Amino acid sequence: MARPLDMDDLYRLRHSAAHVLAQAVSHLFPETKMTIGPPTEDGFYYDFDRDTPFTPTDLEALEAEMARGIGRSEVFECREVTRDEALTLFADNPYKVELIGDIPEGDRITIYTNGDFTDLCRGPHAGNSGDIKAFRLLHTAGAYWRGSEKNKMLQRIYGTAFQSREDLDAYLTRLEEAKKRDHRRLGRELGLFMISPLVGAGLPLWLPRGAVLRETLSDFMRDQQRKRGYLPVITPHLAKRELYEISGHWQAYRENLYPSMHGEHEELVMKPVNCPFHIQIYASERRSYRDLPVRYAEFGTVYRWEQSGELGGLTRVRGFTQDDSHIFCRPDQLVSEFHGVVDLIMLVFKRLKLEYRARVGLRDPENPSKYVGGDDVWEQSQTALIQAVNELQMPHEVAVGEAAIYGPKLDFLVRDAIGREWQLGTVQVDYVLPERFGLEYTGEDGQPHRPVMIHRAPFGSLERFVGVLIEHFAGAFPLWLAPVQAVIIPIADRHAEYAESVRTKLSDAGLRVQVDRRPERMQAKIRDAQLQKVPYMLVVGDKEAAAEAVAVRSRDRGDLGAIALTQFLANAVDEMEM
RNA sequence: GCCGACGUAGCUCAGCUGGCAGAGCAGCGGUUUCGUAAACCGCCGGUCGUCGGUUCGAGUCCGACCGUCGGCUCCA
Known part of the structure; x- marks a missing residue:
């Protein structure tokens, strides 16, 4: 060597x-x-x-x-x-x-x-x-x-x-290899998403298989959030300009906002972030210290004007959906809430076997105009964040100037197949917006207190996340994520009926399966399913129909031979848990 | 937004210095009913990104715009 x-x-x-x-x-x-x-x-x-x-x-x-x-x-x-x-x-x-x-x-x-x-x-x-x-x-x-x-x-x-x-x-x-797993190429070949020039650059359209993939990820997150005490909310895509003047986004990110639309008496803008909406929901009721923490979650689609030269595929877009949540809590709950969020983010990476590194983003004292909020508030939130991160004993680096406009953050960076790093998950500690919107809760002492906010998005944006996953897996998604999990391949027309009964059984059990009943030879159907990176091909002919069986071919391991249908189903369920 | 390259059929691409728009795959019609990566025959399919200019004549040359790609800048 x-x-x-x-x-x-x-x-x-x-x-x-x-x-x-x-x-x-x-x-x-x-x-x-x-x-x-x-x-x-x-x-x-x-x-x-x-x-x-x-x-x-x-x-x-x-x-x-x-x-x-x-x-x-x-x-x-x-x-x-x-x-x-x-x-x-x-x-x-x-x-x-x-x-x-x-x-x-x-x-x-x-x-x-x-x-x-x-x-x-x-x-x-x-x-x-x-x-x-x-x-x-x-x-x-x-x-x-x-x-x-x-x-x-x-x-x-x-x-x-x-x-x-x-x-x-x-x-x-x-x-060359990296080019082959480019998500823009695979997105078309696998029927995941498309960009229509007539709809607009940076505004991807999700095709059925891509939508299934994305929904599977969303369902996973919704399930986790339900278990962790998050409450769903749904908010509109437009809001009055004034909302963003109060939040500070109008001033700090004006060049990234779409031009405003005029209503009867008001100016409306496409939302660039979800937080002010969730803040309004929090502020709609009197809150007791006993109510906190309140965790609002929404898959919120936001629109940001990006320069045309920056657009591309799913990773750099003008409209995207965040798996967003805002946690309103008491100062004494901040660290444990923060830890809960980090736990959720790590679970996502574990489920997908992604390698990541953590980065603490602090504000750049040289450039105060990029941020909102006073020095004392920043001092407080940065100290709280650093303390929370240190308690996790997680390796991390510190990047000055990488803070959000209203607070410091912890980002998770994932390295993709081409070696590019993407910022995916993010957690932000925010004392500023509660102050700007005058948020309160009544404490044990009967006095008004100010809650702290945590902004978090484990996936970041669904678009970017899926784009990175496409490249990471080169389109060969693990079984639980694959848009089509199995294709049933009848050898001849007389096997169509049995193939259909297999489909029904597997569909009823929750699997995403299709029957390939084109008048093609089995070899051609296998080839197409391999190219579509479908995890399992289930060949059914006379022998299988007689035995309630399927001949299993794995995308990755080739021909595995015939097994009972019930056995295949049990194996598949096991594999999805992994 | 800036610099550069590119844009020909649904997809991948050919079309030399201006002179009648091509192939494979996909699609459609037929034949074939088949045991682990492409059966066979036939047919359809294009305002050559859009608009304008040069020329007897433009896919080919020039300009603008739209889009894609590689970078730069930016990224709550």
Whole structure:
């Protein structure tokens, strides 16, 4: 076995590959201004300032030019320079001048040279360009200078590099595999959802099989919530603008709200969040300390204006449904309620065998305009959240600036098949909205007290959650989730009647089954069921009809032979519990 | 929103430098009644994303818009 790949070595290699790319650009497109070119998790990129964008043909020419640079095995030489020297060297490049200006006084300023190309760079680099054994330029993209849309858009070239040809091939194969499980592709192939341009971008339509999948998840959650003392509520999709002015969403998220509609005397907006509605329900009665906690749950569909370039599939949409709930509790109940919510979220991940990590999101003190609520209230809620998380003894990281507008939160991030991480479950502690809406309960002392709110959504959005599940399972859902759990395949027309009786028995037992009675051969029906990733195919012919049996073929394990129908049903029920 | 690529039948795709719109699968009709991943024959199917322009002539060239994809920015 080859020695384990040292990430630092790979980073150096990719960093050097970025320099070789910049060198190639300087040869073929001398008018181009270099900016920055770091290594990334999967490769590297380099941003160039250039009037005309790079074409796919340009990329081919650059790959050839890079190969020449690598062939020369040029050493990466590091040299420390003075600030003045650096400014002189890069006098004609405003980007480098800006970077030099940002290097703190007293820090070393270094430049790296490979052959005829010199770049301002902190390093480190590979020994020489010949170490880059395998590389590929992947695609181009626009990217703002320093990531701000106020700055000029630069031309970015993405590439990747490895220490061997095999590693590169393995990476490219992985990209291909990831493409095959893309939820947008599988969504169409498996008949789960669609996007109609006439309905609108970012507004997915759920097809029957997708709707069954989603409903199965919703039913699971409803069942858990019922067991945990949640109460269902249902609220409309529109509300007066004033509601969101009080909550603060109108001010803080105006650019993400759909333009308002005019009623007779009021302005109505599509709801971007469910919480103010649930707050109104809480506020509709006098509440005693004995009534708390109150847990309102709703699969609430919300609408947020997203920039068109951001839309795609089920994971980035303009309308989506949250498995939302708002818990109103006394301060002394906060920690136990919080723990109950985390328990529910972990149950979801366990049921689906998903790997996750937890992240505490705190507010960014540098950017107070992103939030509502005073410092003291934030201090209180952040302290409460951190305490609750610590008591769980759950590994987590802390991210400053990742709070919600009204409070800190605990997010759960799930990694999907392509390695992307998705924020799925979330719990938020909120002292702000109860204050803004003047919520109260009467305490033991007969005095009014302010409740605390917990916002939580274990799935996050059903759309995004299903999108991630499609990719995670590559469409081959576990039995309990599969939209069609079994297809019954009669071998010849004379077996249709028995097939129908099998369907009735299994349907009555709660399974989602279909009979494939097309005038096709059994082989064709099996093939179609496999491609549709149906967990079980039940072949029925003369032998099965005579014995009240089914010949079971598993999607994953192949032909399992004939067993009694009652036995199949018992096995299936067991499997769904797992 | 910004940068780039792309948009041809329900799906996957071909159509070279402008000169009569193609294939496979799906669908429909027929034949076949079959034992674990595609039976056979035939037929239908397209305002080449939309609108405008250049040209004797546009799927092909140009522009705008709509949409999709890869990024950037944003994400309560």
